[in-house]
Structures are given as structure tokens and as C-alpha cells.
Amino acid sequence: MAEMAQEPIWITGIGLVSAAGEGRATHAALLAGTAPPPVDAESHAPFPLHPSPMLELDRQIPKKGDQRQMEPWQRLGTYAAGLALDDAGARPLVAEMDLLIAAGGGERDMGLDENVLAALAGLPPPEAATMLNSLLAGGLRPTLFLAQLSNLLAGNVSIVHGVTGASRTLMGEEQAGAEAVRIAAARLAEGRGQSALVGGAFIAPRWDLLVLYHAGGLLRRGGYAPVFARAAAPGAIPGTLGAFLVLETAGSARARGARGLAQVMGVACEQARRSATDTSGAAAGRALARLDLPEGPLTVLSGATGLAAPLAAEREFLAGLGREVTLRAAGSRLGWGVEASFPASLALGALMLAEGLTPPALEDAEAPMTEPARDLLVTGFGAWRGEALAHLRAIPAEEQA
Structure with a gap:
């Protein structure tokens, strides 16, 4: 049987909320600057974090009753989802739009x-x-168990924004965010829909999660440092993140006159059995085999968390590419948002390609960028296990019409 042609998939909208603020313009300015995002090193000392910004919730969640019944992470995700829909001009598509959510459980009492x-x-x-x-x-509240389910966020996005296509939810770690994007893009490429809303949310200032992550040895102590400069005190700096993407077939976007920010050329995920004695990037190598990267120098938007083991695995993987690599670290600019991290990195990558941005270096590991990237490799080396790669490509003006 002949293989069916794959439909090109575009990112047509991003909804991004971080400690720096909200929206495309705010995060384009973050990428173009040299200042780190806001850091709170006092409220949850000794663990620094990137705090939650102030949001006018009424702009995306107009009913006070809806706001009251949500926990903060649900409000954040629902808000970011609305930003993505507005950025893409995709409100008319919501009745048939797929919804894929990657988020953790609810907040403890x-x-x-x-x-x-x-x-x-x-x-x-x-x-x-x-x-x-x-x-x-x-x-215990009667709804306590339900509060642990990431499909509560999916339900709120459906209720508030009317996104009522096929729905899937994933949770657990960074791999969940990468899998959500992979599944969404694959469904659209295979002709099973025209558009999808995919993303996640994470609230950083939560003692219940910080205690859990500290027990796993995942958190940095002390002040802020870029992710590749944390050798003396390795670990992640949690960052509040709401990150959603509108993915759309190129045909659908052109038909309604929407601009594509970047084309999703491929997403690949692999599990990794990472330990103190096994820091290889072999899993990422298997994922790379499923992508079709161009030859020559490569720009990489790294999802590094600042943890020593995954950072070593990523370095080994990138060194094995045998080509010149220019690194930029999403985590230095956004923090670690667990399930929301990979969608957030893709949102930053789409901004870089759509706006022709050349983010300045924040540390020695980030060499100067002499010109805007045309192709971008986005990495996601999970804090515990799980490695993911995505290939984004700039969309030439002649392909937009």
C-alpha cells in the first residue's frame, strides 16, 4: 500500500505565561535581552524559583464562578490556552479543535x-x-481525588474556551509535555483533524512540590545562575509556566489567511534509564534517527534543567552530532516547568524563527549567534528520565500565502 502524504503542520499561535509576564511581545523581549527573568530567592529558601506573574484573569476567564472553582495551576493553564487561541485568531475553529493537555496533579491542602x-x-x-x-x-474534600487529575485542566479549557474536539491528557514529568506535542502533530499530519491546542501549566511556588523534588535531589540551592553554569550547585530552578500552542495544518492556516510562526518538521520521544553511572545520550540518539535535520551548523534550543546527569547526557549527545552547534537554553530564561517545559521551549523556538531573533548569550556555553536560524533543534532532557527532540523550521514568505 502506498504511504499517505503527510500534511505540513504549522504553529499558528502561542500562549506563554512565565515569571517575565505574558504574551508574544513580552517573551520576544525576554529573548532579545540579557537580563534573567524575575527570581524569588526568599519565599521558599533555600530554593530559588521564578514566581508567578500578576494576571488579569477576567481577560481569558470571564466568569468569576469558573475562576473560583479552579486551583491556581488550572487558572494559569486556562489563561495561557486562551492566549494561544487569540494569538492564532483560532476562536472560530474551537468546535472541531483537538485538545491535548500535559500537567501535574492538583495542589495539596x-x-x-x-x-x-x-x-x-x-x-x-x-x-x-x-x-x-x-x-x-x-x-478531605469530596473532590480531592479529582483535583489530582490533569483532565480537570482539559475540562476547564473546554468549558471556558469551547474547545470540544478529541481530548487527551498526560501527566508525570517533562516527557508528558513532549508526548502531548508529538501526538497532536502526528494526528494532524495523518489527516485526523485540522487543528489542535496543546500545552500545559505549572505553578512554581508550591511547598508540596518543592519538598517532593528536593527529596529527589532535583533542586538548586542558592541564587540564580544560567543552566550551564550551575556546576557548583547543580539543580533546577522551578519556574511558573503556562504554555500552549495552536498547531494547524498548513492548508487550514492558508485557507483562513493565518500566518504560520514555524513548521513542525518532526517530534520524537524516547525513554532513558538515567543514573549516576549512566549519563549517555543514547536515547536521544534513537530519537534523532526519526528526524530529518539538514546538514551543516545547527542551532539548538536546549531544555536543560541544570541537573548534572541530564546535562551530561545532552552534552554527549550534541558532541556526537559531529557538527558546529550554537546553544541557547530555554531554562535560563523560563525556569523548569516540568510538563509545561517542552511546549514552552517550542513557543520560544517559534518566536525565534518567526521574528528572526538572535538571542544574546547569557553565559560562556552560549556562543554568539551571527544570523537568525532557519532550522532549530529543540531538546528536552528530563530531570529524571525521558529525552525528546523537535525540529522546527522557519516558514518562507512565499509558503505563507
Whole structure:
């Protein structure tokens, strides 16, 4: 059977919220500048983070009742999704638009957690078990389990913005964000839809998550440093991120006169069994084999977190390409947003290509860019495991019409 031709897939809109602010213009200015994004090193010391910006929620979530029933990460994601739809001018498409969400679980009730721990302190195990059951029976909300599901964000995006096509949700780590983009692009390329809204959200100033990530040895202590300059204190700096993309077939975009920001040439994901003794980039090598990168020098937008093991794996992988590589680190400009990280990197990459930006270097590992990139390799080396690559290409003016 003859292989069916693949439809070109364009990014026609981005909705990006970070500590720097919101929207395309804000993040184009972030890429063009040399100042790091805002850093909060005090509120959750010793862990620095990139805090949440102030948002006028009414602009994207007009009903106060909708705002009240959402947790902060859901409000952030729903807001960013609306930004992407507006950026693409894609509101007329929402009834048939696919929706793919990558986000973590809901927020813990920290007040209840503290009360439980205080009540259990010093009790022998049998009494502690009885007390725990009693406290949880009277304190947990009926919706607590539902609050852990990333499909609550999908539901809110559907309700608020009317996106009612096929829906999928993923959660867990950076790999979830990359898989969401891969699946969305593959469905459209195969003719199973004309447009998709894909992305995720992450709130950084959350003690429940910081304690969890600290236990896994994932967080940096101290002040801000770019991701490739953290050897003395390796680790990620969490950053609040809401990142959504509107993906669209080239035919659909042209038919409605929409401009493509970048073409998604391919997305590939692989699992990695990373450990202190295994820092190879072999998984990324397998992913690369499924992409068709051009020969010659290459611009890479790195998703490095600042952790030593994945950073070593990425360096080995890039060195094995056998070509000149110019690096830029998304994490130095946005922070680490777990599931939202890969969509956010793609949003920055689309901006670089659409606006012809040459972001200045923030550290020695970032060599000067002499001219805008035409092709861009976006990497996502997960903090724990999972490696993802995406190839973006600038869309020439003659292909836009």
C-alpha cells in the first residue's frame, strides 16, 4: 500500500505565561535581552524559583464562578490556552479543535497536612492510625481525588474556551509535555483533524512540590545562575509556566489567511534509564534517527534543567552530532516547568524563527549567534528520565500565502 502524504503542520499561535509576564511581545523581549527573568530567592529558601506573574484573569476567564472553582495551576493553564487561541485568531475553529493537555496533579491542602502532622506527633502507631483515619474522613474534600487529575485542566479549557474536539491528557514529568506535542502533530499530519491546542501549566511556588523534588535531589540551592553554569550547585530552578500552542495544518492556516510562526518538521520521544553511572545520550540518539535535520551548523534550543546527569547526557549527545552547534537554553530564561517545559521551549523556538531573533548569550556555553536560524533543534532532557527532540523550521514568505 502506498504511504499517505503527510500534511505540513504549522504553529499558528502561542500562549506563554512565565515569571517575565505574558504574551508574544513580552517573551520576544525576554529573548532579545540579557537580563534573567524575575527570581524569588526568599519565599521558599533555600530554593530559588521564578514566581508567578500578576494576571488579569477576567481577560481569558470571564466568569468569576469558573475562576473560583479552579486551583491556581488550572487558572494559569486556562489563561495561557486562551492566549494561544487569540494569538492564532483560532476562536472560530474551537468546535472541531483537538485538545491535548500535559500537567501535574492538583495542589495539596497544606493546612490540613499541617494539622494532621501536628495531631499525630508523639502518638504510638495504633493510635496514630485511628487518628489519621478520623482526621482525613472529616477534612478531605469530596473532590480531592479529582483535583489530582490533569483532565480537570482539559475540562476547564473546554468549558471556558469551547474547545470540544478529541481530548487527551498526560501527566508525570517533562516527557508528558513532549508526548502531548508529538501526538497532536502526528494526528494532524495523518489527516485526523485540522487543528489542535496543546500545552500545559505549572505553578512554581508550591511547598508540596518543592519538598517532593528536593527529596529527589532535583533542586538548586542558592541564587540564580544560567543552566550551564550551575556546576557548583547543580539543580533546577522551578519556574511558573503556562504554555500552549495552536498547531494547524498548513492548508487550514492558508485557507483562513493565518500566518504560520514555524513548521513542525518532526517530534520524537524516547525513554532513558538515567543514573549516576549512566549519563549517555543514547536515547536521544534513537530519537534523532526519526528526524530529518539538514546538514551543516545547527542551532539548538536546549531544555536543560541544570541537573548534572541530564546535562551530561545532552552534552554527549550534541558532541556526537559531529557538527558546529550554537546553544541557547530555554531554562535560563523560563525556569523548569516540568510538563509545561517542552511546549514552552517550542513557543520560544517559534518566536525565534518567526521574528528572526538572535538571542544574546547569557553565559560562556552560549556562543554568539551571527544570523537568525532557519532550522532549530529543540531538546528536552528530563530531570529524571525521558529525552525528546523537535525540529522546527522557519516558514518562507512565499509558503505563507
